[in-house]
Amino acid sequence: MHSSQQTAVHALRHHFADMEQQHETVSMGMWLFLVTEIMFFGGMFCAYLVYRVAYYNAWVAGSQQMNILLGAVNTAVLICSSVTMVLAVHFAKLGNRRLLIIFLVATMALGVVFLGVKAVEYHEHWAAHEVPGPNFNFHETGNFDPRHVQIFFSLYFAMTGMHALHMIIGIGVLAWLTLRAVRGQFTEHYNSPVEMTGLYWHFVDVVWIYLFPLLYLISHKHMLT
Amino acid sequence: MATAVTLPEERTNYLNADYGIKSWLLTTDHKRIAILYLITITAFFFLGGFFAMLIRLELLTPAGDMVQADTYNKLFTMHGVIMVFFFLIPSVPAVLGNFLVPIMIGAKDLAFPKINLASWYIFMIGGVITLYAMLTGGLDTGWTFYTPFSTTFSNTNVVTGAIGVFINGFSSIFTGLNFIVTVHRMRAPGMTWRRLPLFIWSNYAAAVIMVLGTPVVAITIVLVALERVFHLGIFNAQLGGDPLLFQHLFWFYSHPAVYIMILPSMGVISELMACFSRKRIFGYDFVALASIAIAVLGFLVWAHHMFVSGISVYAAMVFSLITFFVAIPSAIKVFNWTATMYKGSIRLQTPMLYAIGFIGLFVIGGMTGLFLGALGVDVHVHDTYFVVAHFHYVMVGGVVMGYLGGLHFWWPKMTGRMYPEFWAKLSALLVFVGFNLTFFPQFVVGYVGMPRRYHAYPPEYQVLNVLSTAGASVLAVGYLLPMIYFVWSLRYGKVASENPWNASGLEWMTQSPPTTFNFDQTPVVTWEAYNYDDLNKREEVPVAQ
Amino acid sequence: MSAHAQHGPTLKTFFGVFAGLIILTAITVFISYVELGPLNPIVALVIATCKALLVVLFFMELRWSPHITMIVVFSAICFLLILLGLTMSDYLTRIWGTYGIK
Numbered sequence: 001m002h003s004s005q006q007t008a009v010h011a012l013r014h015h016f017a018d019m020e021q022q023h024e025t026v027s028m029g030m031w032l033f034l035v036t037e038i039m040f041f042g043g044m045f046c047a048y049l050v051y052r053v054a055y056y057n058a059w060v061a062g063s064q065q066m067n068i069l070l071g072a073v074n075t076a077v078l079i080c081s082s083v084t085m086v087l088a089v090h091f092a093k094l095g096n097r098r099l100l101i102i103f104l105v106a107t108m109a110l111g112v113v114f115l116g117v118k119a120v121e122y123h124e125h126w127a128a129h130e131v132p133g134p135n136f137n138f139h140e141t142g143n144f145d146p147r148h149v150q151i152f153f154s155l156y157f158a159m160t161g162m163h164a165l166h167m168i169i170g171i172g173v174l175a176w177l178t179l180r181a182v183r184g185q186f187t188e189h190y191n192s193p194v195e196m197t198g199l200y201w202h203f204v205d206v207v208w209i210y211l212f213p214l215l216y217l218i219s220h221k222h223m224l225t
Numbered sequence: 226m227a228t229a230v231t232l233p234e235e236r237t238n239y240l241n242a243d244y245g246i247k248s249w250l251l252t253t254d255h256k257r258i259a260i261l262y263l264i265t266i267t268a269f270f271f272l273g274g275f276f277a278m279l280i281r282l283e284l285l286t287p288a289g290d291m292v293q294a295d296t297y298n299k300l301f302t303m304h305g306v307i308m309v310f311f312f313l314i315p316s317v318p319a320v321l322g323n324f325l326v327p328i329m330i331g332a333k334d335l336a337f338p339k340i341n342l343a344s345w346y347i348f349m350i351g352g353v354i355t356l357y358a359m360l361t362g363g364l365d366t367g368w369t370f371y372t373p374f375s376t377t378f379s380n381t382n383v384v385t386g387a388i389g390v391f392i393n394g395f396s397s398i399f400t401g402l403n404f405i406v407t408v409h410r411m412r413a414p415g416m417t418w419r420r421l422p423l424f425i426w427s428n429y430a431a432a433v434i435m436v437l438g439t440p441v442v443a444i445t446i447v448l449v450a451l452e453r454v455f456h457l458g459i460f461n462a463q464l465g466g467d468p469l470l471f472q473h474l475f476w477f478y479s480h481p482a483v484y485i486m487i488l489p490s491m492g493v494i495s496e497l498m499a500c501f502s503r504k505r506i507f508g509y510d511f512v513a514l515a516s517i518a519i520a521v522l523g524f525l526v527w528a529h530h531m532f533v534s535g536i537s538v539y540a541a542m543v544f545s546l547i548t549f550f551v552a553i554p555s556a557i558k559v560f561n562w563t564a565t566m567y568k569g570s571i572r573l574q575t576p577m578l579y580a581i582g583f584i585g586l587f588v589i590g591g592m593t594g595l596f597l598g599a600l601g602v603d604v605h606v607h608d609t610y611f612v613v614a615h616f617h618y619v620m621v622g623g624v625v626m627g628y629l630g631g632l633h634f635w636w637p638k639m640t641g642r643m644y645p646e647f648w649a650k651l652s653a654l655l656v657f658v659g660f661n662l663t664f665f666p667q668f669v670v671g672y673v674g675m676p677r678r679y680h681a682y683p684p685e686y687q688v689l690n691v692l693s694t695a696g697a698s699v700l701a702v703g704y705l706l707p708m709i710y711f712v713w714s715l716r717y718g719k720v721a722s723e724n725p726w727n728a729s730g731l732e733w734m735t736q737s738p739p740t741t742f743n744f745d746q747t748p749v750v751t752w753e754a755y756n757y758d759d760l761n762k763r764e765e766v767p768v769a770q
Numbered sequence: 771m772s773a774h775a776q777h778g779p780t781l782k783t784f785f786g787v788f789a790g791l792i793i794l795t796a797i798t799v800f801i802s803y804v805e806l807g808p809l810n811p812i813v814a815l816v817i818a819t820c821k822a823l824l825v826v827l828f829f830m831e832l833r834w835s836p837h838i839t840m841i842v843v844f845s846a847i848c849f850l851l852i853l854l855g856l857t858m859s860d861y862l863t864r865i866w867g868t869y870g871i872k
Contacts, residue, residue, distance in 0.1 A: 043444035154457035217802035
């Protein structure tokens with residue numbers, strides 16, 4: 001038997017009839033997990049919506065403190081990382097170990113870039129006293145209540161922080177996948193862990209696709225009296 | 226069919242397939258995981274019951290003389306948190322569901338056996354952390370963690386308790402995810418959706434709720450913890466936040482959560498009704514669809530917990546109307562169970578006693594839910610003992626009765642031994658009498674005005690409270706007896722055959738207890754569910770050989 | 771697995787989607803500077819949804835997945851909208867027409 005097929009047979013769990021059933025099962029499992037993630041982030045989107053409608057001016061004021069350039073760059077970085085991820089899956093399915101590893105590493109690298117940019121942004125907010133808590137002191141004035149701006153920033157940090165946490169976990173999983181790929185555990189017959197991680201990674205990208213306009217691009221009008 | 230009796234221990238089965246603590250703690254066999262859950266949720270049940278005992282002792286007298294008010298707050302909080310999160314939600318799915326779902330559909334295991342084990346470990350870690358929170362100062366927010374008390378004013382271990390409950394939520398999510406994928410992908414050849422036992426439909430519907438709802442309370446708990454630590458203001462009116470937002474997010478899960486609790490129990494009742502009426506369930510399609518309908522509609526009614534919190538009257542009317550609708554599929558199930566009994570050949574063994582008791586008590590609990598769903602009535606009885614009685618009727622009179630009925634029914638399958646019928650019947654009777662004596666007076670005392678979560682009350686309520694505490698003592702005995710005789714039966718119970726109840730279902734076509742992989746060969750299903758016409762033609766198989 | 775590659779995404783698909791995502795990102799940034807009043811958030815969400823659909827359908831291969839997967843995703847979105855919608859229905863109707871108006 002060809003060694004890659006041996007890998008596949010070895011990877012078939014005893015309670016499945018064949019690899020196809022196993023793959024379909026694992027895929028459905030990952031999609032259901034992503035459903036739970038949709039609802040998990042959804043709770044924060046609900047809080048965001050309730051307060052955006054209530055305190056629109058404060059939301060605008062907070063949003064205008066965001067660094068749109070860095071946000072847009074990060075959006076592009078994540079999109080690129082999704083491309084490298086699908087390429088990793090693509091080459092995994094073709095049994096091309098070298099390119100699989102290259103694109104897994106590329107995805108991780110882009111993920112790290114994203115986190116680095118986020119760290120820079122967080123630092124900027126911290127320096128501008130925009131982090132909620134005892135240090136919060138919003139410097140702008142206008143037709144809004146600064147306490148409401150603190151709520152905006154609370155949700156900003158909660159939502160982007162939770163997103164960043166998911167990125168970190170994703171990078172960790174990618175590192176583990178890279179290790180497995182280096183050990184030759186993925187072949188054209190067995191590569192579903194790569195594919196499933198891809199699903200997770202793209203989901204995290206989709207969350208950012210919504211976070212970006214909702215947090216960074218609310219309005220450019222200045223909320224003066 | 227007289228053969229020499231082989232003891233369960235003498236046949237290779239999932240219990241003796243491997244020995245040693247590692248083989249249990251690192252098992253991926255869904256049946257062993259079910260047993261792990263059985264032991265741990267029983268422990269939590271008695272811990273929660275212990276707190277209930279302290280509550281009922283305090284309420285024997287009108288004065289708050291046994292414990293201080295702050296301590297009393299901790300008692301009912303801990304009772305609620307343990308019972309809801311660590312007993313009721315896992316009970317039927319994690320014990321009976323884990324054990325039976327793969328066997329009932331003809332599979333060797335759940336879709337993700339390692340995630341199943343992880344689910345138990347997560348449950349344990351969450352439990353230990355919550356217990357730690359309780360032992361090092363306790364929680365006094367009520368199991369509902371309302372803000373701003375939980376985020377700002379409470380001086381107890383809210384964050385630790387929140388972390389424990391948060392972690393525990395993932396146990397539920399993993400179980401639900403596992404069940405959904407298993408039912409979709411692992412059914413044996415010939416096991417179509419409409420041949421599935423209704424127990425599977427109910428657990429499937431509950432699993433959908435687990436997957437959709439639990440993450441929302443998870444993020445809500447995270448936000449509460451963040452607010453408490455960093456003083457964010459999301460739920461704090463002084464900072465522009467809305468405490469009601471917490472309630473919306475909390476109840477979005479916690480209302481469907483009660484359907485997570487009741488649906489699997491209803492699934493048990495369907496199995497019991499069919500077996501002990503010796504008839505196919507009346508209206509199989511309707512019962513199956515009713516499970517799905519309950520799951521879906523259950524997500525649309527959460528604000529009926531908030532009628533007097535200050536929500537919009539217009540929204541309240543909508544939620545009230547949908548609350549009335551959600552009762553309909555439950556009622557359909559009750560009608561169908563009753564119709565199953567009609568002209569059936571009723572056997573009144575212990576599981577059936579629990580099932581019949583369930584129907585009566587669930588109807589009372591469900592109907593009083595409708596009273597609460599009516600805006601005008603709710604204004605009067607909200608936050609009184611009427612509410613407490615309502616939810617104990619559905620949770621204890623409903624969920625626990627179904628759980629106990631199922632435990633008795635499937636005990637011979639799980640252990641290869643029969644429980645002693647006399648003691649079991651006696652316990653069922655004690656549970657039924659004790660339960661009603663405990664909780665019916667609470668409807669009355671609540672209606673006449675006694676508020677919940679108070680450790681002192683006006684003297685005119687004392688008689689009803691004394692009756693309630695007396696009932697609780699009887700109920701406690703009714704719960705303790707099965708502990709004793711179940712353990713006794715493991716050694717001294719009658720050996721059970723493959724199908725002591727002559728019941729339908731693939732689980733009754735396997736060994737008692739089953740082997741590790743359930744079936745020697747994957748079954749091919751060519752018969753409909755509840756094939757009692759055929760089963761009744763078989764010679765009466767004795768309970769034990 | 772080989773069956774997947776036959777009716778599944780190609781490298782061309784990936785780069786086409788990539789281009790679409792970058793273009794839509796640029797559009798959403800630039801259009802945020804155009805004053806459209808209440809249409810601004812709607813346009814932003816529509817663009818975001820288009821981007822999300824590109825990722826979900828093509829990168830996550832939902833287009834070539836079993837129907838049950840689509841039902842699963844669709845129902846998650848439905849329940850999220852229920853959470854958002856019914857919660858907002860409370861806030862918006864507490865005192866009709868006053869929520870969020872200063």
